Amino acid sequence: MKLVKNLLFVFLMIPLILVGCSNSGGKDSEYPSKSLKITVPYAAGGLNDIVSRKVASYGDEFFGTSMAVTNLTGGGGTTAATEYLKEEANTHNLMLGSQSIFVTIPLEQDVQYTFDEFEPIIGIDNVQFVLYTNPEKTGIDSIESLIEYGKENTIKFGTEGPGSDPHLIQTGLFAMAEVDAEPVVYGGGGESVTNVVSGNIDVAAGPPAVGKEFITDGSLVPIAVAGPEPYVGFDGFTVPTLTEEGYAIDYSGFNFFVIKKGTDEENIQYLHDAIKKVYETDDFKELESNLEIDLMPIGPDEIKEHIKNQQAQAEELYELVESLK
16 A cells, blocks of 8 residues: 555656756746757858857757758848748747847838847847058048048048948048048948058948958058947057047947847747857857957847947937938
8 A cells, every 4th residue: 555655656746847857947848849040131151150150050069959040131131130020939040130230220221120029139249340541542540630631532431331330430420520521332341441451442440350461461550449448459559449539439339149029038048048158168269269259248138228328329420420411
């Protein structure tokens, strides 16, 4: 009789044990229930694509399932963001988001989405935009000499077009300085910077990685950075901020991972923790160093606050530029 009671107790306890085990991971035990995907709104081979593929390569190890990357380009990221609205909460499809997609582009054009329809997971990187000139071609070697040049000439500046962060930074600067400037649109920051080297344009803004080799060989000079702190990543240069130079522009770029609004908090936390584990691997740290990534692995609430602050800065710059047209 005692044996029967003991067996009955064991059978009654099994469901409770299983429930406890299913919740031990801190997430919905059914998620992820299939392979995961990361939608990258930019072309394959770029920095954001490379970072996403590195994260995906750790799918089985840290996410418990395989991961793949899909590139959906167009509209500077708006095509992917619009298409992503078809996803449901707790989707197995993450998306790489950016400040330009949710803040800068909507200032210039109507979009079919809002930031509130997405839930941030974790930050990727803070993108410093450095202004580069070629003194040998133009004699411009500082913000002061750039503005002086603009008082007598129309400044030609490289840009990825309206809606891009470098475009807003530069048009905001020229509006504050009250000088004439003409945009020349290129396919990316790297192309803009190489055209400064060749003398086709006077100035361009781009991340440190696209200008480093030209600074090393003396083809370019970094004259300012649109960030909160001076940039010290170039040998022999401490690049001042635009604010230090008298122009209150603190507008760094920012990339981060998102998922559809309404996704369970436990699943968001699970994805956040898994991606953070990838960031902590030696493999990712080596990639971070090679690509000169300024890693910014902040969480959902911090991302929301950061985007809110950048939106206020962007709107102020945009209104200034529009008022002078």
